[in-house]
Amino acid sequence: MFEITKKEILAPGIKLFNVSAPEIAAKAQPGQFIILRMDEKGERIPLTIADVDRQQGLLTLIFQEVGRSTMEMGELNQGDHFLDMVGPLGKPSEIAKLGRVICIGGGVGVAPVYPITRAMKQAGNEVISIIGARSGDMLILEKEMEKVSDSLYVVTDDGSAGMKGFVTTKLQEILAAGRRPDLVVAIGPLVMMQAVSELTKPYRIKTVVSLNSIMVDGTGMCGACRVPVGGKTKFACVDGPEFDGHQVDWAIAAMRARMFIDEEKTAMERYHHAGGECQCQKKAR
Amino acid sequence: MPKKGKITADRQTMPLQDAKIRSRNFNEVSLGYTEEQALLEASRCLTCKKPLCMDGCPVDVDIPGFIKFVQAENRDFQKAIDKVKEKNNLPAICGRVCPQESQCEKYCVLGKKSQPVAIGRLERFVADWEMAHGDSQSNPVKPSGRKVAVVGSGPSGLTVAADLAVLGHEVTIMEALHIPGGVLVYGIPEFRLPKSIVQREIDNIKKLGVTVRTNMVVGKINTIDELLGKDYDAVFIGTGAGLPYFMDIPGENFNGVYSANEFLTRNNLMKGYLFPDYLTPIKIGDKVAVIGAGNVAMDGARTALRLGAKECYIIYRRSENEMPARAEEIEHAIEEGVQLHLLTSPVEIIGDENGRVKALICQKYELGEPDASGRRSPIAIPGSEYEMEMDTVVMALGQGPNPMVSQTTPDLQTNKWGNIIADEATGQTSKPGVFAGGDIVTGAATVIKAMGAGKKAAKAIHEYLSCL
Numbered sequence: 001m002f003e004i005t006k007k008e009i010l011a012p013g014i015k016l017f018n019v020s021a022p023e024i025a026a027k028a029q030p031g032q033f034i035i036l037r038m039d040e041k042g043e044r045i046p047l048t049i050a051d052v053d054r055q056q057g058l059l060t061l062i063f064q065e066v067g068r069s070t071m072e073m074g075e076l077n078q079g080d081h082f083l084d085m086v087g088p089l090g091k092p093s094e095i096a097k098l099g100r101v102i103c104i105g106g107g108v109g110v111a112p113v114y115p116i117t118r119a120m121k122q123a124g125n126e127v128i129s130i131i132g133a134r135s136g137d138m139l140i141l142e143k144e145m146e147k148v149s150d151s152l153y154v155v156t157d158d159g160s161a162g163m164k165g166f167v168t169t170k171l172q173e174i175l176a177a178g179r180r181p182d183l184v185v186a187i188g189p190l191v192m193m194q195a196v197s198e199l200t201k202p203y204r205i206k207t208v209v210s211l212n213s214i215m216v217d218g219t220g221m222c223g224a225c226r227v228p229v230g231g232k233t234k235f236a237c238v239d240g241p242e243f244d245g246h247q248v249d250w251a252i253a254a255m256r257a258r259m260f261i262d263e264e265k266t267a268m269e270r271y272h273h274a275g276g277e278c279q280c281q282k283k284a285r
Numbered sequence: 286m287p288k289k290g291k292i293t294a295d296r297q298t299m300p301l302q303d304a305k306i307r308s309r310n311f312n313e314v315s316l317g318y319t320e321e322q323a324l325l326e327a328s329r330c331l332t333c334k335k336p337l338c339m340d341g342c343p344v345d346v347d348i349p350g351f352i353k354f355v356q357a358e359n360r361d362f363q364k365a366i367d368k369v370k371e372k373n374n375l376p377a378i379c380g381r382v383c384p385q386e387s388q389c390e391k392y393c394v395l396g397k398k399s400q401p402v403a404i405g406r407l408e409r410f411v412a413d414w415e416m417a418h419g420d421s422q423s424n425p426v427k428p429s430g431r432k433v434a435v436v437g438s439g440p441s442g443l444t445v446a447a448d449l450a451v452l453g454h455e456v457t458i459m460e461a462l463h464i465p466g467g468v469l470v471y472g473i474p475e476f477r478l479p480k481s482i483v484q485r486e487i488d489n490i491k492k493l494g495v496t497v498r499t500n501m502v503v504g505k506i507n508t509i510d511e512l513l514g515k516d517y518d519a520v521f522i523g524t525g526a527g528l529p530y531f532m533d534i535p536g537e538n539f540n541g542v543y544s545a546n547e548f549l550t551r552n553n554l555m556k557g558y559l560f561p562d563y564l565t566p567i568k569i570g571d572k573v574a575v576i577g578a579g580n581v582a583m584d585g586a587r588t589a590l591r592l593g594a595k596e597c598y599i600i601y602r603r604s605e606n607e608m609p610a611r612a613e614e615i616e617h618a619i620e621e622g623v624q625l626h627l628l629t630s631p632v633e634i635i636g637d638e639n640g641r642v643k644a645l646i647c648q649k650y651e652l653g654e655p656d657a658s659g660r661r662s663p664i665a666i667p668g669s670e671y672e673m674e675m676d677t678v679v680m681a682l683g684q685g686p687n688p689m690v691s692q693t694t695p696d697l698q699t700n701k702w703g704n705i706i707a708d709e710a711t712g713q714t715s716k717p718g719v720f721a722g723g724d725i726v727t728g729a730a731t732v733i734k735a736m737g738a739g740k741k742a743a744k745a746i747h748e749y750l751s752c753l
Contacts, residue, residue: 023506024506027505027506027507037463041556041559041562041563041564042564043555043564043565044463044555044565068564069564083463084463084499084500085500086461086462086463086500086501086502087502087505087506088505088506089502089505216547216550216551216554216555216565217461217462217471217527217550219461219502219527219687219689220527220528220687220688220689221471221527221528221529221546221550221687222529222544222546222547222550222551223529223531223543223544223546223547224543224544224547226531226538227538228538233531233533233537233538238688238689252538252640255538255539255540255639255640256538256540256640258540258639258640259540259568260566260568262568263560263561263566263568264566266560266561266566267560267561267564267566270561
């Protein structure tokens with residue numbers, strides 16, 4: 001059993017858990033993920049590791065409530081336990097001193113980009129970070145990102161914090177100003193990662209993205225997370241989750257993310273019917 | 286009492302759930318012999334002095350020895366199961382899923398003139414009898430002071446663990462998934478092998494003193510070198526055939542195309558058939574095609590029917606004679622309504638505007654000269670392509686070795702397909718103290734073959750530990 005030692009609400013519908021998992025914490029590296037199961041009937045939910053405290057044996061997990069399982073997870077509190085947690089899974093990020101690195105996080109994607117940003121900074125790179133959200137209240141980890149970046153830019157869709165626009169608006173500005181990076185790391189919604197990749201492609205700037213595909217086992221056994229990368233079928237769980245954004249077949253990645261869209265609705269309806277949401281909102285307050 | 290050499294009973298048929306009913310539920314298809322049937326069937330066994338049947342058993346079960354205890358004059362089912370368990374730690378499982386027709390029963394002397402003794406069904410009977418009546422006892426053994434890590438809790442790993450525990454070694458099984466059992470849990474469906482039975486067999490192995498740790502992906506949370514360096518004197522790798530093959534045809538990424546591994550794992554391990562009570566979804570449409578004709582393909586097709594498919598096809602590029610599945614599985618599938626499209630193979634999957642599978646383009650085949658496998662090779666007939674409307678496609682083309690352990694163990698030799706190279710008689714790999722067996726060595730095979738490899742490896746590991 002894996003105990004939740006801390007719960008924090010970072011933004012509406014975005015929550016942070018510290019979870020006691022000493023063996024995983026001892027091995028986890030930036031870019032890797034875990035799969036957890038809440039209880040006997042639960043799904044196996046993959047989540048990128050946002051931070052690690054090796055001494056305390058803790059993992060930081062940050063997630064957005066987007067469906068039935070994540071909403072139920074949001075109802076858990078400090079002292080509650082996850083039934084199962086397995087990891088660290090996936091390949092770690094390639095961290096090296098490259099020169100200038102731009103780290104981009106969109107929405108809850110700021111969480112997985114944070115440990116990479118920090119590692120890139122520690123490796124001696126000049127790190128420029130861009131974090132974006134729908135609106136100012138949805139922005140997460142601004143202070144943490146500021147600490148590990150040489151410069152941090154904030155953008156919001158509605159302009160309620162930082163610059164109005166998308167992360168690509170800011171990235172375009174930086175590129176236009178001639179501050180060419182040696183690497184771009186972009187994690188967020190598929191459309192955002194695709195837009196960043198399309199923007200950097202003509203500049204031939206290596207761009208790494210992290211795919212949050214539908215998974216079951218997370219060990220390369222089922223192939224649910226497959227996506228064509230450079231014309232070859234890759235499994236996000238074992239070959240990724242990070243891939244070259246210029247090689248990813250974004251149309252297929254987006255299509256496959258919709259595989260269970262009807263079932264997600266069914267599960268949510270039952271959840272609402274059972275009054276799950278009310279309870280969750282009560283606790284959130 | 287029947288006189289030896291004179292057979293008075295016919296081979297007892299296995300009572301089954303009615304095909305129409307069972308094709309819509311996940312309960313076990315075969316109901317098991319009644320005591321009366323078991324006695325009658327056992328009475329057919331000649332208890333040969335030189336039993337040929339044992340030549341066909343990969344784990345050397347004393348077959349006439351156990352059947353003798355099922356015969357009316359002895360009628361001691363506890364002794365029967367004890368006899369089986371001298372060699373086989375998973376009798377309730379083997380009695381259900383072993384391909385007896387190509388193993389023990391193939392060699393039964395009765396088979397020459399009539400039908401062989403139903404050895405597998407008797408094995409199942411005594412194992413189930415024990416589950417219902419007895420309780421498996423384990424005698425305390427003197428600890429050897431040696432520790433062994435077993436990677437993977439499928440048939441080979443469980444066998445190694447049990448055999449070594451009985452010899453006094455301290456065994457820890459590391460399983461990547463959240464439930465132990467490997468393919469017995471994620472792969473073989475409930476209707477063929479109830480999960481409560483797998484659980485019970487694993488509980489019995491735990492009673493021997495074996496520790497089972499789930500959620501441990503060796504190769505990630507630790508490496509073979511770390512296991513050997515820190516806590517363990519030897520390691521057995523039984524990680525199975527956990528890498529799905531696809532066909533590399535256009536349209537394979539459309540929603541509605543599953544690997545058999547994904548389809549079966551969603552259903553069996555995650556209990557997708559109970560969605561939305563259980564939260565892992567599994568989605569099928571009215572028309573389901575399963576590509577391939579092995580046991581996994583039959584499991585996939587029969588699962589699809591139970592999930593509500595109106596039409597379900599097995600699509601296979603060779604003919605019925607070459608189908609690798611057990612005859613019984615094919616028979617059961619057909620009874621339940623699975624349709625065979627033989628000498629046929631898909632060349633393309635067509636999707637709709639939402640990216641969902643809509644149709645399958647298939648091509649007809651004919652059989653040519655025998656190929657390397659000895660089977661007549663399928664040859665595509667040009668211009669024979671035709672379209673079948675389809676909602677779901679399950680690729681059951683076989684599985685390769687999962688590379689997670691070998692990738693993180695540089696001095697572990699593998700062959701060109703990625704299988705770990707291990708001595709057939711001992712399971713010894715290129716790395717001292719490291720043994721391997723089951724599908725990770727041989728490629729996808731059967732439960733009992735993996736158990737046979739586990740037996741041999743356990744013996745070799747014991748010898749290795751004794752020399753340390």
